[in-house]
Amino acid sequence: xxxxxxxxxxxxxxxxxxxxxxxxxxxxxxxxxxxxxxxxxxxxxxxxxxxxxxxxxxxxxxxxxxxxxxxxxxxxxxxxxxxxxxxxxxxxxxxxxxxxxxxxxxxxxxxxxxxxxxxxxxxxxxxxxxxxxxxxxxxxxxxxxxxxxxxxxxxxxxxxxxxxxxxxxxxxxxxxxxxxxxxxxxxxxxxxxxxxxxxxxxxxxxxxxxxxxxxxxxxxxxxxxxxxxxxxxxxxxxxxxxxxxxxxxxxxxxxxxxxxxxxxxxxxxxxxxxxxxxxxxxxxxxxxxxxxxxxxxxxxxxxxxxxxxxxxx
Numbered sequence: 001x002x003x004x005x006x007x008x009x010x011x012x013x014x015x016x017x018x019x020x021x022x023x024x025x026x027x028x029x030x031x032x033x034x035x036x037x038x039x040x041x042x043x044x045x046x047x048x049x050x051x052x053x054x055x056x057x058x059x060x061x062x063x064x065x066x067x068x069x070x071x072x073x074x075x076x077x078x079x080x081x082x083x084x085x086x087x088x089x090x091x092x093x094x095x096x097x098x099x100x101x102x103x104x105x106x107x108x109x110x111x112x113x114x115x116x117x118x119x120x121x122x123x124x125x126x127x128x129x130x131x132x133x134x135x136x137x138x139x140x141x142x143x144x145x146x147x148x149x150x151x152x153x154x155x156x157x158x159x160x161x162x163x164x165x166x167x168x169x170x171x172x173x174x175x176x177x178x179x180x181x182x183x184x185x186x187x188x189x190x191x192x193x194x195x196x197x198x199x200x201x202x203x204x205x206x207x208x209x210x211x212x213x214x215x216x217x218x219x220x221x222x223x224x225x226x227x228x229x230x231x232x233x234x235x236x237x238x239x240x241x242x243x244x245x246x247x248x249x250x251x252x253x254x255x256x257x258x259x260x261x262x263x264x265x266x267x268x269x270x271x272x273x274x275x276x277x278x279x280x281x282x283x284x285x286x287x288x289x290x291x292x293x294x295x296x297x298x299x300x301x302x303x304x305x306x307x308x309x310x311x312x313x
Contacts, residue, residue: 003213005239006204008079008086009247011070013201017194020071022186023202028063028172028179031210035169036176044166051170054158058171061151063179067210069144073137080250083240084123085141087263088116090233092149097226100153108269116266123259155214156221164219168211237264 014023038044047055074082091113098109120142159167237260244250 001217001233001236002239003208004217005236006243007209007213008070008074008082008240009243010201010204010209011067012074012079012082012244012248014198014205015071015075016201017198018192018202019186019190020075021068022183022190022192023205024064024068024071025179025182025186026192027067027202027206027210028175029183030206032172032176032179034207034211035172038165039169039173042166044169047162047170051158051161052174054154055167055171055174057154058151058158058167059175061147061149062155062168062214063151063171063175063210065147066144066151067205069140069147073140073144075137076135077137077141078244078250079248080241080244080252080256082141083237083244084256084259084263085120085138086145086240087237087260088120089145089148089152089236091116091263091266092145093152093226093233096149096153097156100157112266112269116263119259119262119266123255126255152217152221153226155218156226159218159222164217164222165215167218168214172210 011023070082094109095113155167155171162170241252241256241260245252
């Protein structure tokens with residue numbers, strides 16, 4: 001979470017002088033080369049066909065969707081403004097965790113998630129009133145949130161099988177056949193030439209945001225559960241606002257702070273209801289497991305009794 005909190009400010013710095021398409025695709029190429037080296041050094045086995053299918057969803061969200069849409073948006077919006085929109089990402093991640101996990105959350109979960117989305121949309125309309133309402137940059141940010149939520153949820157589930165580091169590494173390596181040609185085309189059409197500070201921002205989003213940050217993030221999602229561990233994201237928008245003010249000298253309006261607080265409250269409520277539902281599911285699974293173990297013990301000790309119990313069922 002701490003590593004990702006710098007992603008928007010670093011991207012904002014990078015796209016000041018670099019083409020946003022170059023920033024999005026070249027960072028994926030750089031991280032993909034690092035990932036390829038990591039997989040070779042660790043001797044990681046290749047994913048199965050089903051795992052490749054799920055890795056495609058991960059790549060769509062965190063390799064292509066979020067980096068490209070945020071890079072495009074930050075050419076005309078501040079990182080502080082984007083941080084408010086990204087505040088709904090934990091709720092979006094929890095929604096995908098519910099949908100992908102086939103669970104049934106209580107109505108309060110959906111009400112809280114909807115309230116957070118409405119708060120952000122209201123902020124976008126109000127802040128864009130002078131220029132005519134919600135603009136393309138805001139729509140791009142909302143799209144980035146949706147795709148990133150999918151990538152987080154699917155990656156967190158897949159990390160239970162592959163591990164956090166291998167999940168992001170295979171997603172990056174599997175994307176190279178697309179990201180390399182795209183980077184070459186963008187480089188030919190618009191050769192990069194930028195100030196050192198822009199390259200510094202690009203280096204951060206390549207090495208930390210796209211590569212190392214996911215090692216810890218996906219490992220945490222796999223161990224603690226996607227929705228529950230996603231609560232750590234609650235602090236990310238606040239930190240991003242702080243970085244934007246301290247490093248980029250961007251103005252953080254009282255409205256942005258108020259909306260962020262409201263969204264965080266809504267997100268916390270979705271996480272709470274989701275965690276409660278998960279605990280209920282775990283309890284049911286534990287009870288069923290205990291009953292199964294008891295029946296197996298009965299069959300081992302007294303086959304006739306076990307057969308009688310089976311007939312009763």
